[in-house]
Amino acid sequence: MATLRAEGKSMQVIADVVGCKKNTVSRELKRGTGGI
DSSP states (O other), rough: OHHHHTTTTOOHHHHHHTSSOOOHHHHHHTTTTTOO
């Protein structure tokens, strides 16, 4: 997730790739556990 975000991808695009909701992506990146 962190890599996709660093590439400028939106939360929705990351959520679609990972298979979760965009709120989950946002929360995990804030927690620092978005290393998928």
